[in-house]
Structure formats: C-alpha cells, structure tokens
Amino acid sequence: MSIHTFLLGSTIATLCGAFFHFLRGGRLRHLLLYLAVAWISFFIGQVFSESISWRLLRVGALNLFPALLATLLGLIFAALFIAPETRPGKR
Numbered sequence: 001m002s003i004h005t006f007l008l009g010s011t012i013a014t015l016c017g018a019f020f021h022f023l024r025g026g027r028l029r030h031l032l033l034y035l036a037v038a039w040i041s042f043f044i045g046q047v048f049s050e051s052i053s054w055r056l057l058r059v060g061a062l063n064l065f066p067a068l069l070a071t072l073l074g075l076i077f078a079a080l081f082i083a084p085e086t087r088p089g090k091r
Contacts, residue, residue, distance in 0.1 A: 001046075005061045012064075013042035013071060020075045030082060037078040038071050045070025 017038030021031045049055070049066035057065035 001061060008059070009042055009046060009062055009067065010039065012068075013038040016042070016068070016071045017075065020079075024079060026082070033078060033082070034075060037074045041074025042067045042071045044074075 014035060017035040018031070020038070021034045024030070024034075045067040046063055048070070049063040054066055055063055057063070
C-alpha cells in the first residue's frame with residue numbers, strides 16, 4: 001500500500017467517523033472512539049478484501065466498497081456498546 005493510498009483511506013475513514021458522530025451526537029470521547037473504530041475497521045476491510053481478491057468500487061489501489069462496508073459495520077457495532085449518557089437532573 002502506497003502512502004497516497006494510506007492517506008486517502010485515512011481521510012475517508014476520518015470523514016466517516018466524524019459524520020457518524022455528527023449523526024449520533026455525544027461527547028468528545030465518543031468522537032475519538034468513532035474515529036479509532038473507523039480507521040481500524042476501514043483498513044481491516046481493505047486488507048480483507050485484498051486477501052480474498054474482492055475488488056469492488058476501486059479507487060486506485062483502494063477497495064472502497066468493502067472498506068466502507070467494514071467501517072459502517074464497525075461504527076454500528078461500537079455505537080451499540082456505548083452506554084447511554086445519563087444527565088443529572090433528567091429522568
């Protein structure tokens with residue numbers, strides 16, 4: 001993987017994590033969690049798709065569809081395990 005592919009993938013994963021946080025809301029720690037999960041799952045999806053030769057919606061050396069699919073699944077999985085916030089004074 002070239003540095004250009006890595007930078008493009010990191011940028012796309014960061015945008016996915018930030019957009020997911022925008023939709024879900026939450027604190028700064030949730031944003032950091034979503035960004036970390038997006039980066040990890042994006043590149044796991046990329047490596048997995050390369051290992052099974054699944055090439056769908058390629059952008060250069062980047063398999064965009066499998067990487068985005070893995071990112072979405074990772075973010076949903078992370079959101080399910082975040083405990084709901086309880087605010088003082090609210091029931």
